[in-house]
Amino acid sequence: MASTLKTILFFSIFTVFFLSRVSPKPHPLDSLTPSEFLLVRAIVNQSYPTFTHKLSFQYVGLEEPDKQVVKSWLSEPSSQPPPRQALVILRLNQQTRELIVDLSIRSVVSDKLYSGFGYSTVTTEDQEAAVDLALKHGPFLASIRRRGINISEIACFSQTIGWYGQMKTNRQLQVKCYYLDGTVNSYLRPIGGITIVADIEQMKISKYVDRAVIPLPKAEGTDYRASMITLPFGPHFNAAPPKPPGQTGFKLDVNVVSWANWKFHLAFDARVGPVISLASIYDAEKKTYRQVMYRSYISELFVPYQDPTEGWYRTTIFDSGEYGLGNYVVPLEPLNDCPSGAVFVDVYYAASDSKPVQVPDAMCIFERHSGDVMWRHSDVKREITETRPDISIVVRMVATAGNYDYILDWEFKPSGSIKFLIGLTGVLQVKAVPYTNTDQIEEEVYGTLVAGNTIGVSHDHFLTYHLDLDIDGDANSFVKTHLIRKRVKDENIPRKSYWNVEHEIAKTESDAKIQIGLNPPELLVVNPNKETKFGNNVGYRLVPGSTARPLLAIDDFPQIRAAFTNNNVWVTPYNKSEKWAGGRFVDRSRGDDTLAVWTKKNRRIKNKDIVMWYTVGFHHVPCQEDFPVMPTLSVGFELKPTNFFEYNPVLKTVPPQHLSWPNCTK
Template structure:
């Protein structure tokens, strides 16, 4: 919810996010020619910067370039028909035009710029004059968080409380939108925390102090010191291995994953080939990891078949449930405001990902447009958890004991986005049996509220949360991750079908049974027929290709199975955060593919007013039958904090499975063979 960019500038040099030197050769540097869906490369970021800084736009103004900030730079992917046509053409055919899309702030205005990287030209630019604003940069947030530390009223507030400024760290928060019609300034709120004995800053809020920063002039525009509550104590908040105090525990023996022959997947540029899967791996500063062009090899048909055109986290909406002055606005759009990719931080080998993982760097444009590198931003590994892919024991045949078991090995792409306090572990898991499983693990630190209460018995007013430590309320909130899922099941033209399970009565005494259930297939003709709160009725949710059938005549499809309890929004429809995060009204929406509909809560999320959300797009109630359709599924969590979530929260998981349903003619892994056994090497005869 809160951004992690305090002192980011310092960090840049200091520790991990290294300025990418364009002359260096990276092992992950893309192969010659590249792929049209490859993320913008470091040299391309530099090219975008150069084109924009030397453009009419920048040169026409009497300002220095440092007033021009890059709020977003990313790939403007080729139109889907263009890309599909390229894919179906010969391998040597020329690449589609390669374009970048940038949103810049210049002279307190927002500009959208599309650049053709092949021709080195701006092909489109326009002033965006709406009341909403683009993503924050890390740098401007870092700058904003320093302002309070030299702001006399804030220093006075610290003095009153007896706190040392050198132990204070501030964090920036988006301000939201609450019904005003006038265009508001581009502001953030800075809230401050007290270290003094801990590094777990989020659990020690200076509750009651709110600093409002005008980002365009980088000045404090308003300041409130409304209430004073005790700063929660530092004891028991430390989480670093070498600083936690005994008693320790629990302990477990060492355990690791071993692949003596190395990982079984191949990376060809950003195409990953593993077992029967092929897909493209991308990264975007807003979305984070992007899976594209996932196809699966059909052993029976001896060909690759298309499953998924693109999938990514389109938005992550986190509204808090405390309407009081210091908290009402905490309704964050972690992708659209803070950049789910921008908050991606380096994975730790052997801990964030197992020993057999391969790590991949990611790049994005800094505020000045120069490329920045996130080392180890993604990892890819074969997952073996001791599970079973399929099995059967047959004891029914005289004289035979038949037991066939195929262990389950899957491929996982992982990233972790730490949006301030929370850590989101994002997994895309590919199963040989054809399933794609999206998982999210929630860990990190709760957004807590300082309070005078030290025991629930003393709470004599509505607290809006759980008392999770002394002077510490874990405020109720939601996490809503909207997944953009552009399935192309054996082609673009697909339909969304609810296979409703309906009870039938036996009426004619033809059976001793009185009832049974059967399947009624209801194809959604338009968008409004597709929206659902999952779980309110028994139904399978299937995307089919109505133009193709199995040899037996079944519609070829994939179905979506929740892996955690669905959770749609409980906010009132007319509440402002709900208008902005309208996608949370249903767990699932289906839209016809539209190149401009990428961000479920709008291209501009900061101070958005709900004018550009899936709810407004869907008002047209467009036809979705036998069309190129996109599913938008929300993995939601209503989070009632508990004491276990303090001071760092054990991972809570959710997700969904996309599972083939009459896509194959039969079990696609029937003819898979068990991987060769692996033995711990006998060191008297050296291995390898």
Template sequence: MASPLKITLFFSIFAIFLVSPITSKTHPLDSLTPSEFLLVRAIVTQSYPPSHHKLTFQYVGLEEPEKPLVKSWLLKPSSNPPPRQALVVIRLNHQTRELIVDLSKRSIVSDRLYGGSGYPLLTIEEQEAAANLPLKHEPFLESIKRRGLNISEVVCSTQTIGWYGELKTKRELKVTCYYLNGTINMYLRPIQGITIVADIEEMKISEYTERDVPPLPKAAGTDYRASTITPPFGPRFNAAPPTPSGQRGFKFDGNVVSWANWKFHLGFDARVGPVISLASFYDADKKKHRQVMYRSFISELFVPYQDPTEEWYHVTFFDCGEFGFGIYAVSLEPLNDCPSNAVFVDGYYAGQDGKPVRVPDVMCVFERHSGDVMWRHTEAEIPNQKIREVRPDISLVVRMVSTVGNYDYVLDCEFKPSGSIKFAVGLTGVLEVKAVPYTHTDQIREEIYGTLIADNTIGVSHDHFVTYHLDLDIDGDTNSFMKTHLITKPVSDKKIPRKSYWNVEHEIVKTESDAKIQIGLDPVELLVVNPNKKTKLGNKVGYRLVPGSVASPLLATDDYPQTRGAFTNYNVWVTPYNKSEKWAGGRYVDQSRGDDTLAVWTEKNRNIENRDIVVWYTMGFHHVPCQEDFPMMPTLSGGFELKPTNFFEYSPVLKTLPPQHLNWPDCTK
């Protein structure tokens, strides 16, 4: 373990800050601290004493201050920050209420009954309670016995049920059960043929049907722990070289990270996980920090499975809005999840009782030495001169991992000295599988909706659509969205024997409908520009969205899951900034009806020119499972980039000095 001292030292500083009372050091965008969660809880329970009410906290998070207030505070950080407020969603006596709690006034400043469709984020506690219901449900116990299984080896888990046109809904979950007995990889041993629905308001089983008894996949070969695997082992690899002591390269001031020319605020939210705010780049020539991104986070993650049979058709998860990427964030393992030079930070969210739950080491920040080249040139054409200049690449990574049941999502945000910000998602963990009687493809005479990846095991085909909320403020908050079309043209000059070339045509997009883009063969570059700022040469100051991992949904547009996930109908959308439009799938996603999505908001076709705008980008993966994904998926990665394009007058890494390389110490000398 490299430099545990450093890490501990950092933690203690951070911990002191976190538990200290709200001071002038609080940044307006800081996530709620443990003491603030306790204060929120105290204020809410004062109005709604649990002794008189059935009260659960479904979501507690920072109620973002108005953007202008944050911006004016930034100009004078010694001034009082905007009032600290929390957005609180509670279930109170079987109804959803939305509260705004003011922490300085110590009062509820807004209290609204929510009467629309859909339900709030689920709590861990109610899911655990629902998952335990079958274990005391007589028909289930009998079935387990009939199947010759041992109930003490059964573990159940919950799934959201989606919405399929029902006029009336209840807060219900489906419960699926798995068998351990010889493995800890429960997901690969589904106990199938049973449908169990739990009413989570009454916390009882509301529906129980057993249809058939498919075979139970074997435990053998499913365990993935180093302590249990059997030969032949894979190769043992060298560890990454440890970082020289004291070498971090970045610093935290509260939750503001400074590294190289970058400065940004790091937050953590129960619903969306990591939140990067106020990313700015210090322009050494202009001698100032220039704004790039006001706020970014993963707004929603839609994962529709492609098995339309009774036990599976509902499996169409919305991981942020239903489960919470922050709630399911896991503690990172030093040296393996993040390298030896990483600094780890804790995260907090409110439990069902409103008390803060600590997730130790929930995010890490580290310098990445990828081994790539930042820039280089060898000049061989000038007589008698040997010129070679090379700069190795380096970047700063912010990482969080959210493990929503079987899948582990490695979420990275990477800052580059060139001014680029890269977002990446790595998908690993365990596949969601279906038990079948088959042990060879030759036996299969029906549609199987996936791939036979092990005996009696179908890895069910599915998609992952990760939708980012990117509130870019390119050198100020009034921006435009620009399409740079690459257009083939004929050569008009008859003296020229060439027939064609391409040139660019810039289109400033006026309204939301023209900013809905399916990325495909069309040669176009997508940019956010500041129409009020130009470089000395007159080019529009901008950032380009460089797509990657593009996939479009394949469900019918009018199918229920796709109506709810309609925000994935396009890879790119642009909206005018609206504080309430944060979650692309809507505020209440569990059993949502698709009436509060990005697709609905943009029907207004608002003006987006020369305004504060938000870009929504969806990274997509179609996942046809393969045997290599069993029993543990090698990480599948995708990403995209925000790249400065005429934002700087010249290369911002030109004047990067070569690093001073160290030797591996030789203590014998």
């Protein structure tokens, strides 16, 4: 569910030229800049003048150069970078067009009509239009009067509606309305019993049902502002110790972060949010940076609600493909969202007129001192204790999908590990019911009574990461290391069993579809052409975290659209066009362009440039503690070097020089 308001900064033509002049030579993977968004606008408007066309920019983002082009530029960064191009998805006169705009030659180099199923991400204007239609719809106003509530205290949000086997689909959004009147929490007083669907192409309400008047949940207890809390107060805490001034610990060179032994490029995209590219780690032994990850981002986020009744069955959301995770970005609060010493970065995305929207402090980068231990060993006999405190660097963005807040972290550790962490907080999507105690409930309610008249509806979250690993080069293989129980054959040995490993190299895509179960194999991406000096293939291992699997029927429409969640892991050969696991046109899609479909080609993946797709999943049965704002629930996974280095890459670190709190009276 997306909020509909964003601050739009207007840039004049003067600004365009000004910014174009001062910006340094861009990195080929840099996000589009404000001036580039305006340039896209100018170029597209030349082809499609707005006074003759009904035109909306559904998506504007970097059309990334081919990987080989980027790598060739990287090998000689003083050379001319590849031309800057933008991928533009237009809604033009009720048709969808995909354009490639070349910013260097200032022209549209490709312009295709899309005639397949589904639509691109909805815009803020689309969402506002749906809400406006609802708020002006006579029967809705009558419903409000019937409930005796005040129209000026109503906040409505639009939501995508999915696809349920219809032969013909239009661009439609459902509208869900909430009551404020004594609360600032926009999501906890749902006005139940009403279905509103708006056609945002025909600009009319296409479905309206008022089934029943259901008691409104109370405003009391829903506020979450510190300034408004009432007794009893929660516990008080110390603040984290501050960093000494100026000590960020890392270098940020335009968009390239260098810290300890890591280096990576940071970008932002309206559809997927943060994009981390070209992560490489310095190998002190080999005296060089070694490639680990070419590109990683959250390719799709699928959130199906588990209430099949009229007002709720449509709520099966694809946040990246239908809204854009990047469009959800919110400013971060220094010291509370990101600790002392954090550096904040602004981001920009295109509004539906391709004017840039600036979000200040949208991402932060900080050193994390977790209080954990990086490694240690005590040898009491030899009176040795060597211990190294843990430290890492984190890139954080928060995507607020209306009610929910997703805290998206990329964490790099000097040991070579990369952790991908999702913190889930914010407000539940709730449903109004007549009940104030579970003992009154005699029907299925599809969730938990988390407050009076309030069901927290059960749902799932599936985040599918695109992980284009390049372990020490492009040509990689995916290896399943099976742990196999064996019987002892030697008659002189009284023990009966042990386990040993068997490596299976995936030859094709179907060998690499993994559901992680009771005793899963260890999953590695290795470079079959590079060995350590002891003969092990250099590699990185996937360490799974929470791996809940979909429970919807495989032939159910939402699950057909989300078939990319049917396995926890998939591996594909690199293909620049396969960016988004749910497909390019996800709103009302029919699942004909997903990762699950692509991999039916069963392409060869052995010793190829490959991409791993990993889905973090979790089922959420709400509980009262999730009301009115959920304590953060964290899930994630890790990529861990496995015979990538010759030995522990943090062995030869020394304990840091510990600081004392300055004593100003001295």
